[in-house]
Amino acid sequence: MSAxxxxxxxxFLAISAATLGGVMLAPGIRLIEIAGARAPDxxxxxxxRWGLLIDTNKCAPGCDDCVKACATENGLKNTGHPxxxxxxxxxxxxxxxxxxxxxxxxxxxxxxxxxPCVDVCPTGASFKRADGIVLVDRHICIxxxxxxxxxxxxxxxxxxxxxxxxxxxVPRGNGCAESCTLCVHRIDRDQQPACVEACTRAGHNAMxxxxxxxxxxxxxxxxxxxxxxxxxxxFKLNPGVRYQGL
Amino acid sequence: xxxxxxxxLTGRIAGAICVLALLLPVLAFASDRVPKPVINIDKQGKxxxxxxxxxxxxxxxxxxxxxxxxxxxIRTPKYSLKECVGCHVSTKTGSVLGDxxxxxxxxxxxxxxxDCFSCHASTRKLASGAKP
Numbered sequence: 001m002s003a004x005x006x007x008x009x010x011x012f013l014a015i016s017a018a019t020l021g022g023v024m025l026a027p028g029i030r031l032i033e034i035a036g037a038r039a040p041d042x043x044x045x046x047x048x049r050w051g052l053l054i055d056t057n058k059c060a061p062g063c064d065d066c067v068k069a070c071a072t073e074n075g076l077k078n079t080g081h082p083x084x085x086x087x088x089x090x091x092x093x094x095x096x097x098x099x100x101x102x103x104x105x106x107x108x109x110x111x112x113x114x115x116p117c118v119d120v121c122p123t124g125a126s127f128k129r130a131d132g133i134v135l136v137d138r139h140i141c142i143x144x145x146x147x148x149x150x151x152x153x154x155x156x157x158x159x160x161x162x163x164x165x166x167x168x169x170v171p172r173g174n175g176c177a178e179s180c181t182l183c184v185h186r187i188d189r190d191q192q193p194a195c196v197e198a199c200t201r202a203g204h205n206a207m208x209x210x211x212x213x214x215x216x217x218x219x220x221x222x223x224x225x226x227x228x229x230x231x232x233x234x235f236k237l238n239p240g241v242r243y244q245g246l
Numbered sequence: 247x248x249x250x251x252x253x254x255l256t257g258r259i260a261g262a263i264c265v266l267a268l269l270l271p272v273l274a275f276a277s278d279r280v281p282k283p284v285i286n287i288d289k290q291g292k293x294x295x296x297x298x299x300x301x302x303x304x305x306x307x308x309x310x311x312x313x314x315x316x317x318x319x320i321r322t323p324k325y326s327l328k329e330c331v332g333c334h335v336s337t338k339t340g341s342v343l344g345d346x347x348x349x350x351x352x353x354x355x356x357x358x359x360x361d362c363f364s365c366h367a368s369t370r371k372l373a374s375g376a377k378p
Binding site: 038131165166169171185189 | 312317322328331
């Protein structure tokens with residue numbers, strides 16, 4: 001036991017030394033990158049906090065490229081019942097009545113640090129992953145809709161109809177609550193969420209995705225430099241989605 | 247004496263009936279009288295474990311992997327349902343379901359309800375048409 005302990009301690013020290021050495025030897029390599037680049041068999045890290053920054057000045061009213069991209073990626077189909085169809089992301093138009101300024105913003109699950117949907121879930125199906133993504137474990141969800149009522153952002157939906165032809169990466173089914181997953185299957189492959197990719201591809205550049213905890217990332221630098229707000233920040237839920245110019 | 251002889255005969259007949267009764271299912275199974283699950287494996291080659299282990303333990307493997315994927319983001323292909331489907335879909339129907347589908351034929355035979363595909367895709371990614 002003690003030999004093992006010594007070994008593991010020694011191993012730990014060796015890894016720490018190697019990590020530090022790596023940083024010192026190659027100044028281009030950042031410590032956070034070493035932590036962020038995750039092997040496929042490694043669990044997600046608590047050091048990462050995924051977030052979105054939406055620049056409302058660049059988000060044009062009437063444009064729904066992000067909504068369409070989300071539907072395609074996640075297999076959200078129009079069942080002919082728009083009032084009850086699942087809605088992972090929607091465009092909301094806000095008008096300041098005093099100045100007349102109209103801003104159009106995409107609203108999706110805000111991936112709160114203290115998510116009310118997780119607090120109220122009676123089965124533990126609604127949970128927050130270590131890297132800050134709020135998800136529904138459909139294996140455990142009983143479809144009670146408590147999370148739908150608890151979410152102040154109206155982000156959750158329930159599926160009312162049988163679904164076929166799902167995207168193999170995005171299992172969805174009747175009777176389960178669901179919401180924006182931040183395209184977790186894409187994030188795990190080091191890709192960006194579909195909405196962000198579509199926004200960038202169309203040249204709008206209104207959405208930035210990244211690690212809020214990484215001071216070198218574009219999102220963290222933008223958030224540090226420019227004023228950004230969280231919707232209903234007074235709830236103190238600390239959402240991972242932030243809006244610029246709102 | 248006569249009574250004894252009849253008794254012995256009755257005993258022997260009873261014994262024979264018992265043996266026959268025990269043998270019947272075996273005989274029936276050996277012949278083609280009892281339907282067996284159709285297991286069509288279009289893609290030849292080795293699965294991730296040997297056949298006996300896969301038959302007995304695939305539910306546990308899937309359940310273990312599903313929790314790791316869902317909660318920890320570990321998406322290793324070895325025991326993932328997506329990979330199972332990717333390998334075992336029928337070349338004719340493109341699905342693991344259907345009468346002779348790899349999953350459904352056995353599950354129907356064993357009368358075990360298969361819940362996976364009420365949410366998960368039963369086809370390969372390209373066949374589902376979810377991606378343009």
